[in-house]
Amino acid sequence: MRYSPILWAAIGVLALAGCAGRSPQPVAVIQPQDRFMDCPAIQVEVLANNAKVQELASEGGGKVAQNVAAGVAGLFIWPLWFAMDFQGASDKEVTALTSRQQYLAVLAEQRQCGSQRRVPIARTQPHTAV
Numbered sequence: 001m002r003y004s005p006i007l008w009a010a011i012g013v014l015a016l017a018g019c020a021g022r023s024p025q026p027v028a029v030i031q032p033q034d035r036f037m038d039c040p041a042i043q044v045e046v047l048a049n050n051a052k053v054q055e056l057a058s059e060g061g062g063k064v065a066q067n068v069a070a071g072v073a074g075l076f077i078w079p080l081w082f083a084m085d086f087q088g089a090s091d092k093e094v095t096a097l098t099s100r101q102q103y104l105a106v107l108a109e110q111r112q113c114g115s116q117r118r119v120p121i122a123r124t125q126p127h128t129a130v
Contacts, residue, residue: 022087022089024087024093025089026095026096027096029100037107039113043113046108056090056094056097057090060091066084066085071084
């Protein structure tokens with residue numbers, strides 16, 4: 001049985017697309033709106049970044065499992081090796097978010113977000129009974 005060249009080309013394109021994986025989209029460490037951020041805005045972004053890191057950790061774990069399964073199954077069906085993801089998008093994005101978090105920590109320190117502004121407490125003399 002002979003396969004047409006178009007079928008082989010389609011299989012080749014699908015195989016190459018499978019190995020490409022998702023391209024990383026790292027966040028910029030310094031962003032234009034940073035100069036306008038106040039302490040609550042910094043805290044909101046830090047919390048959002050923490051949630052994104054958790055998401056990416058789950059995605060990274062799933063990709064590792066997918067790569068292991070494709071690698072093992074590829075021993076018997078070699079085209080499955082093309083389904084492996086070598087981009088490491090989630091790892092690169094986590095690294096960028098970690099750098100952003102460190103920058104936000106410095107920004108928060110410069111703006112004294114963690115310090116409590118102390119208000120002097122008025123002290124009264126204890127009343128003595130006469």
